[in-house]
Amino acid sequence: MKTYLDCFPCFLSQALRAARIATDDEMKIKRVLDKVGMMLKDIPLDSTPPETGRLIYRIVREITGNNDPYKEIKEESTKIALGLYPSLKAKVEESDNDLLLAIKIAIAGNVIDFGANWNFDISEEVEKVLEKDFAICDYDEFERCLNDTEEVLYLGDNAGECVFDRVLIEKIGKKVKYVVRGMPVINDETYEDAIKAGIGEIADIISSGTDAPGTILETCSGEFRDLFYDSKFIISKGQGNYEALSDVDVPIFFLFKAKCEVIARNIGVKKGDIVLKYSVRKDDLAKKRIFS
Amino acid sequence: MKTYLDCFPCFLSQALRAARIATDDEMKIKRVLDKVGMMLKDIPLDSTPPETGRLIYRIVREITGNNDPYKEIKEESTKIALGLYPSLKAKVEESDNDLLLAIKIAIAGNVIDFGANWNFDISEEVEKVLEKDFAICDYDEFERCLNDTEEVLYLGDNAGECVFDRVLIEKIGKKVKYVVRGMPVINDETYEDAIKAGIGEIADIISSGTDAPGTILETCSGEFRDLFYDSKFIISKGQGNYEALSDVDVPIFFLFKAKCEVIARNIGVKKGDIVLKYSVRKDDLAKKRIFS
Numbered sequence: 001m002k003t004y005l006d007c008f009p010c011f012l013s014q015a016l017r018a019a020r021i022a023t024d025d026e027m028k029i030k031r032v033l034d035k036v037g038m039m040l041k042d043i044p045l046d047s048t049p050p051e052t053g054r055l056i057y058r059i060v061r062e063i064t065g066n067n068d069p070y071k072e073i074k075e076e077s078t079k080i081a082l083g084l085y086p087s088l089k090a091k092v093e094e095s096d097n098d099l100l101l102a103i104k105i106a107i108a109g110n111v112i113d114f115g116a117n118w119n120f121d122i123s124e125e126v127e128k129v130l131e132k133d134f135a136i137c138d139y140d141e142f143e144r145c146l147n148d149t150e151e152v153l154y155l156g157d158n159a160g161e162c163v164f165d166r167v168l169i170e171k172i173g174k175k176v177k178y179v180v181r182g183m184p185v186i187n188d189e190t191y192e193d194a195i196k197a198g199i200g201e202i203a204d205i206i207s208s209g210t211d212a213p214g215t216i217l218e219t220c221s222g223e224f225r226d227l228f229y230d231s232k233f234i235i236s237k238g239q240g241n242y243e244a245l246s247d248v249d250v251p252i253f254f255l256f257k258a259k260c261e262v263i264a265r266n267i268g269v270k271k272g273d274i275v276l277k278y279s280v281r282k283d284d285l286a287k288k289r290i291f292s
Numbered sequence: 293m294k295t296y297l298d299c300f301p302c303f304l305s306q307a308l309r310a311a312r313i314a315t316d317d318e319m320k321i322k323r324v325l326d327k328v329g330m331m332l333k334d335i336p337l338d339s340t341p342p343e344t345g346r347l348i349y350r351i352v353r354e355i356t357g358n359n360d361p362y363k364e365i366k367e368e369s370t371k372i373a374l375g376l377y378p379s380l381k382a383k384v385e386e387s388d389n390d391l392l393l394a395i396k397i398a399i400a401g402n403v404i405d406f407g408a409n410w411n412f413d414i415s416e417e418v419e420k421v422l423e424k425d426f427a428i429c430d431y432d433e434f435e436r437c438l439n440d441t442e443e444v445l446y447l448g449d450n451a452g453e454c455v456f457d458r459v460l461i462e463k464i465g466k467k468v469k470y471v472v473r474g475m476p477v478i479n480d481e482t483y484e485d486a487i488k489a490g491i492g493e494i495a496d497i498i499s500s501g502t503d504a505p506g507t508i509l510e511t512c513s514g515e516f517r518d519l520f521y522d523s524k525f526i527i528s529k530g531q532g533n534y535e536a537l538s539d540v541d542v543p544i545f546f547l548f549k550a551k552c553e554v555i556a557r558n559i560g561v562k563k564g565d566i567v568l569k570y571s572v573r574k575d576d577l578a579k580k581r582i583f584s
Binding site for chain 2: 006008009010013016029033034037041
């Protein structure tokens, strides 16, 4: 997804929020804003928002000297999510369509995002998402493709959210490679966060190698890129991953809540809507049209 | 009022909004954002927000070549407000405390502000304000000071809003000098807008000479400054005027709706609250303490 003009004030808001979490020193926070302000002119509109996110959080780290400002928040999110885990599992077991509900639960976990949204009550927000209908729901394709695959590449998003991913991974019942960021950025999950959420017991945890708040392939390790392009079934969680990968020519199932007007408009839904969107490889789509 | 860190993303949002109204050319809008971004580092935290607003709208004018982007919006606001005028007058006539209601109506007109707030339905918003209680209400002082004065200096705010001011001015029944901006900035009222609202028939319309979205005295004409410092009774409408004058050592009645968290915190109310606040000259306050 390209960068829209509306993203620019939001970049500054994100910088302010992260800087405030990283330090109490008002002058350092001001310096972060000054530097991000200076940087805006160098952001091309055809870059993706997480590319700028990456630069912003580098500036926050550099000026505040705090390499993982969201560490405590991430730990707290994981604790809260682990507290909800038994009831989420029970909901899935009781459901008539357990796979669809598990998908919805995984999306509900996406409310845990300190990049786009700041004030929220996790369990209340989760309940709201579970009551929602999908605005886009490519569930039939999801089920069909899942039946045809042996292995799933699952691109995680935020710490805490991965507890919700665990519910879906356990329902999928396939071999899963679960991808985390290469280093702390906002509250995105790292290897440590995924381990704390118990993902290590049910999936192979793999680092993408990126320090961006989204799977920007150019910033990932070569090893990860090979794995990505070889994968037949990819689940991508969250806005950051959608923003980074929506124009990549690979079939991906995007699962997220549209948390801002810009992404909602981009995908053709309303802010707050939940989405299970299949982005098909363009040559596959061409074949489908020829043979159908 | 000083500039808070939260003002910085808001400056960029305001620049984006004004630039979009001024032009459809995305590259020009981007250049406005670039230039405002570059300027952020030069904004001292002890300057007032309208000082920066002034620079932002200069940049918008310079890059888009549009000197009055809000011209049509202002005309439309005035038309809508004039349509509401008879019912507002009737409300005042029917009220038990007609002066207090007229003050509230003048504040209700302050919902017409394209600087801080973008999407709204004027008549619906006005009704909401009229149903509200004041969060700060220095009405007794207002009534007392009004009885002691022959002449009122009334600092106007936005186009359209001045129709609501007219209701208060007519109720006050004193000689009023009504102050407008020196040139178009956002949707702030100029001489032309005040005339269209019918203010010319009931008050002397005077330009402050400023091109800022607030009465920053250093940017006003010397003639206006003399008038300001000689005035015994000053009414200041809107956030921009409050931000510019809250630390000036002159007794002023501030009438506004707190439209953002920053100003709400500054004055000790909640966002959305309405305020009639008397800011007393410090030496007057000292005298009062000695003699009371």
